[in-house]
Amino acid sequence: MHTDFDACVRAVRSKDARFDGWFFTAVLTTRVYCRPSCPVVPPKVGHMTFYPSAAAAQQAGFRACKRCRPDASPGSPxxxxxxxxxxxxxxxxxxxxxxxxxxxxxxxxxxxxxxxxxxxxxxxxxxxxxxxxxxxxxxxxxxxxxxTxxxxxxxxxxxxxxxxxxxxxxxxxxxxxxxxxxxxxxxKGRPTATTGTLALRLPFRRPLTPDNLFGHLVATAVPGVEEWYGGAYRRTLRLPHGTGIASLRPEPDHIACRLWLADWRDLGQAISRCRRVLDLDADPLAVDAALGADPVLAPLVAKAPGRRVPRVADGPEFAVRAVLGQQVSTAAARTLAARLVRAYGEPVADPVGGLTHLFPSPEALADHDPAELAMPQTRRNTLATLVRALVGGELDLDVGSDWQRARAHLAALPGFGPWTVEAIAMRALGDPDAFLPTDLGVRHAARALGLPTTPAALTGHAAAWQPWRAYATQYLWATGDHPINTLPGDDVTLLSSGSPTLKGTSR
Structure with missing residues (x-):
C-alpha cells in the first residue's frame, strides 16, 4: 500500500488506525517516522514519504515517534x-x-x-x-x-x-x-516488573468480538495447560530458551497481557505467539466487508463484527489434540489430552493459577504407550503415525510452514480426513480460507440459515466467501448454543466502537 501516495496521505490526514501496520509515514523535516494514526498534527504533504516496514524507515535514517510508538502498532495482516x-x-x-x-x-x-x-x-x-x-x-x-x-x-x-x-x-x-x-x-510513577514477569498491552484493529474467541479457547482448554482464571485466558508456553506462562484478558481497546518467563530472551517470541493465538493482526474490516456481502451472513456480521479465528501457540500440539478429538465430545477430548499431559508433559511452576505442565512435545510422545489412551486402535495408529512424522521432520506445522505442502502431508497420513486436515489448517497453520463443510456445527448452522447442507453444495456456496472462509466458519459456529460461543464470567462488553453490550454466561 505504501506505493499509493494519495491513499496514504488520506489515511494520515484522517488519522485512520485501520492502516496502522500497513505502512509507516516518515517526515522528511523532522526525520521521524510514525503510524498513520499518530495524534500529532499531520505534516505537509510535501514533507511525507512512506515505507512498507519500520525496518525500512529505520534503515533510511528515520527514528521512531515518541508519541505514537510505531514499533508497537499491530502487525501487517x-x-x-x-x-x-x-x-x-x-x-x-x-x-x-x-x-x-x-x-x-x-x-x-x-x-x-x-x-x-x-x-x-x-x-x-x-x-x-x-x-x-x-x-x-x-x-x-x-x-x-x-x-523492568x-x-x-x-x-x-x-x-x-x-x-x-x-x-x-x-x-x-x-x-x-x-x-x-x-x-x-x-x-516516574510506573512500577517495574518483578523478576520474570512483565505486563503489557497488545493492540488490535477494531472491532473485536471476544465471546467466541475466548469462549472457544476456554471450552476446549486442556487441564493443566490452559485455564480461565481471574477474567483471563491463561496457558503455558514452550519457548526456545525455556518455559513461559501467558495471561490474556480482553479490554475495550487492547488485550491485557501478563507474561511469566524463565528466560527474557523469549519475550519477542512469547508476544508473537500470544498475538497469534488471538488472531490480533487480522484486518476485521476487510473480512467483514467480504462476508457481509452475502445476504445470509450479513445479519450475523452486523450483530457481532470483528470475530477472530481462535488459533494456537504450537502447531504440533494442536495436531495431536485434533486426532484425540476425532469423533468424540469436547469433554472426552480434553480428558484424553489431560492424561497425555500428566504422563508426558514437562512440569511448570505457576505463580498465580493452576497451570501445571507444558503440553508434551512430539519427542516426548514418541515414547508413549498407545494402550494408555481409551480410544479405538485405528485412532491410536493415527496418533502414532502423526508423532513419527513430526519427530522425523517430514511434517512441518510451525509458523513458517508451507500451508499447501502441510495439507498434502497430513492428507497422506492414515486416519486424516478432510475435517482433521482443515481444522489443523485453520487453527494451527493459520490459513484464513480453511473451511470445514463436513463439521456438524457448520452443517447445523447452514440448515438453520437456509444454506445448502451437503458438503459439496455448501462448499460451492462458500466460494463467494473466499479468502475468508475460516472467519465465515466462526460466524456459523456462533449461531449455535454451545459453550465455545460464550465468554466465561460476568457481563461482557463487545470490543467495538459504538457497539452494544453483550451478556456473557458464567460456567
Whole structure:
C-alpha cells in the first residue's frame, strides 16, 4: 500500500488506525517516522514519504515517534493472510528464527537460498532479514527498558543483541534516546516488573468480538495447560530458551497481557505467539466487508463484527489434540489430552493459577504407550503415525510452514480426513480460507440459515466467501448454543466502537 501516495496521505490526514501496520509515514523535516494514526498534527504533504516496514524507515535514517510508538502498532495482516515466501519469512522472523539461527537458518527453514530470501524481502519490504530482525530486537529492548528493572547488560542480551555497543547504538538510532534516557523518561510513577514477569498491552484493529474467541479457547482448554482464571485466558508456553506462562484478558481497546518467563530472551517470541493465538493482526474490516456481502451472513456480521479465528501457540500440539478429538465430545477430548499431559508433559511452576505442565512435545510422545489412551486402535495408529512424522521432520506445522505442502502431508497420513486436515489448517497453520463443510456445527448452522447442507453444495456456496472462509466458519459456529460461543464470567462488553453490550454466561 505504501506505493499509493494519495491513499496514504488520506489515511494520515484522517488519522485512520485501520492502516496502522500497513505502512509507516516518515517526515522528511523532522526525520521521524510514525503510524498513520499518530495524534500529532499531520505534516505537509510535501514533507511525507512512506515505507512498507519500520525496518525500512529505520534503515533510511528515520527514528521512531515518541508519541505514537510505531514499533508497537499491530502487525501487517498480510503475514497472516498470505502463504508465500515473504509472509512465511515474516512469521519466522517474528518467532525469532534469525536471532537464533541467523539468515542461513531462516533460508533453510523456507527452502530457498539466502540470496533469494534477501531479494524478496528487500523488494517488498525495503529491508532484508537482518534489518527486520534488528527492528524487532529494538522493540523488545524498549519493552524491557521501560517495564523492568533489569540491568542494561541483561536487557541487551535478552533482546538478542550480541554486544552492549550494538544495543546502545540501535536504541539511540531508533528512539533518539540512550537506553538510560528511555528508562528515565517513563520511570516516574510506573512500577517495574518483578523478576520474570512483565505486563503489557497488545493492540488490535477494531472491532473485536471476544465471546467466541475466548469462549472457544476456554471450552476446549486442556487441564493443566490452559485455564480461565481471574477474567483471563491463561496457558503455558514452550519457548526456545525455556518455559513461559501467558495471561490474556480482553479490554475495550487492547488485550491485557501478563507474561511469566524463565528466560527474557523469549519475550519477542512469547508476544508473537500470544498475538497469534488471538488472531490480533487480522484486518476485521476487510473480512467483514467480504462476508457481509452475502445476504445470509450479513445479519450475523452486523450483530457481532470483528470475530477472530481462535488459533494456537504450537502447531504440533494442536495436531495431536485434533486426532484425540476425532469423533468424540469436547469433554472426552480434553480428558484424553489431560492424561497425555500428566504422563508426558514437562512440569511448570505457576505463580498465580493452576497451570501445571507444558503440553508434551512430539519427542516426548514418541515414547508413549498407545494402550494408555481409551480410544479405538485405528485412532491410536493415527496418533502414532502423526508423532513419527513430526519427530522425523517430514511434517512441518510451525509458523513458517508451507500451508499447501502441510495439507498434502497430513492428507497422506492414515486416519486424516478432510475435517482433521482443515481444522489443523485453520487453527494451527493459520490459513484464513480453511473451511470445514463436513463439521456438524457448520452443517447445523447452514440448515438453520437456509444454506445448502451437503458438503459439496455448501462448499460451492462458500466460494463467494473466499479468502475468508475460516472467519465465515466462526460466524456459523456462533449461531449455535454451545459453550465455545460464550465468554466465561460476568457481563461482557463487545470490543467495538459504538457497539452494544453483550451478556456473557458464567460456567
Amino acid at each position: 498480510q503475514w497472516n493472510e498470505r502463504a508465500d515466501l515473504v509472509a512465511r519469512a515474516m512469521r519466522l522472523i517474528a518467532d525469532g528464527v534469525v536471532d537464533r539461527d541467523g539468515v542461513p537458518g531462516l533460508a533453510a527453514r523456507l527452502g530457498y537460498s539466502e540470496r533469494q530470501v534477501e531479494r524478496q524481502l528487500l523488494t517488498e519490504l525495503g529491508a532484508g532479514p537482518l534489518a527486520l530482525a534488528r527492528s524487532q530486537r529494538a522493540q523488545t529492548a524498549r519493552l524491557l527498558i521501560e517495564t 528493572s533489569l540491568p542494561m547488560g541483561e536487557i541487551a542480551f535478552a533482546a538478542g543483541f550480541t554486544s552492549i555497543r550494538a544495543f546502545n547504538d540501535t536504541v539511540r538510532e531508533v528512539f533518539a534516546l540512550s537506553p538510560s534516557e528511555l528508562r528515565t523518561r517513563v520511570a
